[in-house]
Amino acid sequence: KKLGNNPIADARRIAAAAKTLGELRTAIERFDGCPLKAAAKNTVVCDGAFDAEVMIIGEAPGGEEDTQGLPFVGRAGKLLDKMLATIGLSRQSNVYITNLIYWRPPGNRDPSPAEMQVCAPLLARQIELKAPKLLLTAGKFATQAMLGTEDGIMRLRGRKLRFTQEGLPQPIPCIPLLHPAYLLRRPEDKAKAWDDLRTVAALCDELGIERGPAL
Numbered sequence: 001k002k003l004g005n006n007p008i009a010d011a012r013r014i015a016a017a018a019k020t021l022g023e024l025r026t027a028i029e030r031f032d033g034c035p036l037k038a039a040a041k042n043t044v045v046c047d048g049a050f051d052a053e054v055m056i057i058g059e060a061p062g063g064e065e066d067t068q069g070l071p072f073v074g075r076a077g078k079l080l081d082k083m084l085a086t087i088g089l090s091r092q093s094n095v096y097i098t099n100l101i102y103w104r105p106p107g108n109r110d111p112s113p114a115e116m117q118v119c120a121p122l123l124a125r126q127i128e129l130k131a132p133k134l135l136l137t138a139g140k141f142a143t144q145a146m147l148g149t150e151d152g153i154m155r156l157r158g159r160k161l162r163f164t165q166e167g168l169p170q171p172i173p174c175i176p177l178l179h180p181a182y183l184l185r186r187p188e189d190k191a192k193a194w195d196d197l198r199t200v201a202a203l204c205d206e207l208g209i210e211r212g213p214a215l
């Protein structure tokens with residue numbers, strides 16, 4: 001694989017070359033343009049069903065994700081699964097999960113703008129190939145990056161917004177959520193998260209997205 005000295009251009013090129021989500025996943029795993037990869041144990045691309053109508057975008061892998069090579073499998077991920085289960089959503093059946101960044105930032109520090117920029121074409125292509133009916137962003141970073149805003153998460157959470165990007169036939173409904181790792185630190189804000197999940201459930205029903213039995 002030939003990589004030039006412009007990793008963003010490289011990311012765009014390998015993204016465009018991937019014709020399926022499976023090909024894209026392999027291409028991301030082989031991509032060496034993000035410096036975080038050097039210290040990571042694994043590339044963490046996605047989990048859940050390729051044909052799921054709901055797509056969740058988190059921030060970046062943490063320690064457990066880095067070890068297992070799957071997104072949202074640590075403590076925050078377990079809370080996310082529980083939250084989704086309350087409205088009949090799960091990665092086993094109807095949710096596809098990914099992150100802004102595919103490699104763990106050392107010590108779980110915030111992702112840098114450069115790291116987000118190099119991963120962005122790969123995420124854009126995931127969205128294009130996946131074509132979800134509903135996007136959920138988890139936390140400030142994913143929400144601000146996807147919606148191109150600097151508004152705070154407390155202002156944006158639970159709102160029915162729209163995600164657009166070049167090449168999409170139409171905007172995708174998008175609801176920002178509080179990040180489960182934040183909720184672990186601030187359990188007193190969980191009531192807000194339940195409100196937001198009710199909004200998600202209602203929008204799923206409106207959009208004809210099938211939900212399983214709520215747990």
Ligand code: URA
Pocket residue numbers: 058059060061062065070071072073074076077099138181
């Ligand atoms: N937090 C995230 O944002 N993503 C993960 O995959 C795990 C924790």
